[in-house]
Amino acid sequence: MRAPRRTAISAAIRSRTAASPGSGPISSTPFRTRSEPLPERRAGAFFGRRVGKPLKPSQQAALTRHLPGLRLDPQTPPPVRAAALFPRPVERIQLEIGTGGGEHLLACAAADPGAGFIGVEPFVAAFAKGVQALGEAGLTNVRLYDDDAVPLLDWLPPGQIAEVDLLYPDPWPKRRHWKRRFVNPDNLDRICRLLVPGGLFRFASDLPSYVDWTLATVEAHGVLAWTAETADDWRRPWPGWPGTRYEAKALAAGRRPTYLTFRLPAQDDRPAQDDRKDRAEGGRPGGTTR
Numbered sequence: 001m002r003a004p005r006r007t008a009i010s011a012a013i014r015s016r017t018a019a020s021p022g023s024g025p026i027s028s029t030p031f032r033t034r035s036e037p038l039p040e041r042r043a044g045a046f047f048g049r050r051v052g053k054p055l056k057p058s059q060q061a062a063l064t065r066h067l068p069g070l071r072l073d074p075q076t077p078p079p080v081r082a083a084a085l086f087p088r089p090v091e092r093i094q095l096e097i098g099t100g101g102g103e104h105l106l107a108c109a110a111a112d113p114g115a116g117f118i119g120v121e122p123f124v125a126a127f128a129k130g131v132q133a134l135g136e137a138g139l140t141n142v143r144l145y146d147d148d149a150v151p152l153l154d155w156l157p158p159g160q161i162a163e164v165d166l167l168y169p170d171p172w173p174k175r176r177h178w179k180r181r182f183v184n185p186d187n188l189d190r191i192c193r194l195l196v197p198g199g200l201f202r203f204a205s206d207l208p209s210y211v212d213w214t215l216a217t218v219e220a221h222g223v224l225a226w227t228a229e230t231a232d233d234w235r236r237p238w239p240g241w242p243g244t245r246y247e248a249k250a251l252a253a254g255r256r257p258t259y260l261t262f263r264l265p266a267q268d269d270r271p272a273q274d275d276r277k278d279r280a281e282g283g284r285p286g287g288t289t290r
C-alpha cells in the first residue's frame, strides 16, 4: 500500500492541540563550564540556550572523569571510518541530534551493545546529566558531542550512519521562528550525506505544525522517502521505543506525538542532483506549510 499523502497526516493531526513550548580522534579539549566564555556562535542550527544553572559537583566530576574519552572533536582531522571512533568494532552506527539528558540514547546503547551510538547535545546541564548517566552505566559504545550538531555532521565521513534520530527537536512554534527549525534543506543534505543506502532518518514531535513542516521540507528536498503505509506507522512509536523525557511531558499534557520514518533509497533510485535542487528551491519551507 502506498504511503498516505502529507495532507492525510495533516488532517489526522489537525484535531490535536497545536500548542507546545516552544580508534579515531577523541577530544582532549576540556569541557567548558559556566564561568568560561563560550565562543561566538558560528552560522549553524542551534538557537537555544547552552548554559543554565551551575552544574552540580557530581555532574562536574562526571565530566572531568568520563568526558575526555567520550567527546568527539570536529576540530581534529575527520575520520575515514566512523566505526574507528569506537573502541570496539560496531555493526552499525546510530546518531541522535539533541539528546537532552541522554535517556533515549543510553537506553538504545544498552539494548544494542553491538552498535555504536553518537549523541549530540549543546545544552550544558542536559549534556552533563547524560555523561553522568553514561559513566554510571559503564557503556563503551557511545560517543558524544556537546555543541551544535552541524559541524559534527559535516565532519563525519559520508555513507556510514545507519540511522539519524531527531526526537522532539526544539519546536519554534511561532511562525517567524520556523526558519530556526533543525529540519531544513541544508540539514537534510547533511543527514542524507551521512546515511548508508537504505539508512533511516527518524523524527518525532508533538507539534503538528513541525510535523507538517518536516513532511513538506523532506518532500521538497526530494531524496528521502517517507515509509508510512498506514496511520499506525506515524501514530505508534517504533518497536522497542524507550520514550524520551520530552515525550513523557507531552503525553502528560495530553498532546499526541507523531513518529515519522524516512529512508534513504539505494543510490540508483535517487533523483539526479539537479532535479533535487530545482524541487528544493521551488518548495522551500514556509510556502508549502500552514
Ligand SMILES: C[S@@+](CC[C@H](N)C(=O)[O-])C[C@H]1O[C@@H](n2cnc3c(N)ncnc32)[C@H](O)[C@@H]1O
Pocket: 044, 045, 046, 047, 048, 049, 097, 098, 099, 100, 101, 120, 121, 122, 123, 126, 147, 148, 149, 150, 167, 168, 169, 170, 171, 182, 244, 245, 246, 247
Ligand atoms: C526539546 S529538547 C528534546 C530533548 C530530547 N530529544 C527529548 O526528547 O527529551 C531539544 C533538544 O535539542 C537540542 N538542540 C537544539 N538545537 C540543536 C542543534 N543544532 N544541535 C544539537 N542539538 C540541538 C536542545 O539543546 C535540546 O536539548
